[in-house]
Amino acid sequence: MIDLKLVQKNPEVLAKALADRQSSLRVEDFLALDGRRRALLAEVEALKNQRNTASGQVAALKREGKDASHMMEELGALSDRIKALDAQTAEAKAAVEEWLMGVPNIPDATTPVGKDESENPEVLRWGTPRDFDFPVKEHWELGTALGGLDFERATRLAGSRFALSLGWAARLDRALVNFFLDEHVRNEGYIEVCPPFMVNRATMTGTGQLPKFEEDLFKMPDWGYYLIPTAEVPLTNIHAGEVLDEADLPRGYCAATPCFRSEAGSAGKDTRGLIRLHQFTKVEMVRFAHPDDSFHQLDVMVGHARNLLEKMELPYRVITLCTGDLGFGSAKTFDLEVWLPGQNTYREISSCSNCVDFQARRADIRFKPKGGKSAYVHTLNGSGLPTGRALAAILENGQQKDGSIVLPKVLVPYMDGVEVIEPR
């Protein structure tokens, strides 16, 4: 949620942000709703002041043993008016709240303005895509031929957009989880977490998935639970409603969890392979930062994601998301795109965002500076990394003419010394 006071005082800031984001929301609508809310509030508060004063007098009269019945009669009428106005005020407040909850974060000043993903500037490239002297294959072909991936049986078990990995591929998936977590926990100071994979509505609202993106989620209406689309949701909400010590910042959590996404609206896109599934495993990093330090922490976290790709020797590039492509809760996002030779393109494998105080305000996560008033922390999240897309990249980049896959050296110890996946 953005800062109510900011919009009230500088509506032009939000107007620009919405325009830059190609949003159809209009600030004028908000100002009208909020004006109505404030007018009603001022009215009802004046009446309540009257009532409180008079009630005090009733109490005083009764203590002295005097009669207060005439006064109580008048106050009955006043209370009825207050009750009616209270209902209207609550309605007006809910309307303001609803509008506000649907407003995306204001992009940071350093986020480039652009209309869509075609205008995301590239920051850097790392590694050199291999030259192949044979026709390259895509990862699902390679994985299926080697007996590790079975999309037909996955479809039989569940449906489209599910995957089944067996043998070396399942093992490699587990190796990736362990490698990613080890890097974050051993070298980067993250606290490893095993969170709930289902969460309640309040938690989904805290990070911004709800109320606006309900159709993207798998939900269990009988229980009121939602399956997490990313571990960002439970990890960020770990401190919901809390006031942290300033000394606790920055603080990082990471978790490997399944992620569940309905992929509504992506019909026909990436229908084959491991790129876009209803369920996938991802290691996620979440950081809580001091407001003065959060953009530095974003760079730090991008470094953590880059480290994984570089240790696996997978070529990638980093782009900055422009305003038109920026996620709902983010003020600034860097995407890491890994080279997929089978598709002859860079594909997103990590997204690292600084949400500044947007999620902290929704989830009420604050910290107490020394001698100062408590303030919202800044929250950051980044993939580090999804195992499916990493596996796809490993298969496509490591493929040999004979159909075998040379694994990244760093993973060999995690695979009990297996260096190459050989055709059967």
Add this chain to the structure above:
RNA sequence: GGAGAGGUAGCGAAGUUGGCCGUAACGCGCUCGACUCGAAAUCGAGUUAUCGGUUAAUAGCCGGUACGUGGGUUCGAAUCCCACCCUCUCCGCCA
């Protein structure tokens, strides 16, 4: 699932014959000060959040609201009534 107890500030904990009891006793923590070479201990002072009005002000001042959540009764609710959520203890069940 059954029985019982409970949810009050950063934490613990008072307060339930309805009315100066919510800047909420008391304790801890935290901040400042005294003592000290310095520290501990001790002593003194301070320390809720949020919304609206006013304002250059996220400073003051005035007002509203908040005792798990949502309703109800009442001139007035932490206190009485109803529903729901959560925590703890015991029992049952279970990986």
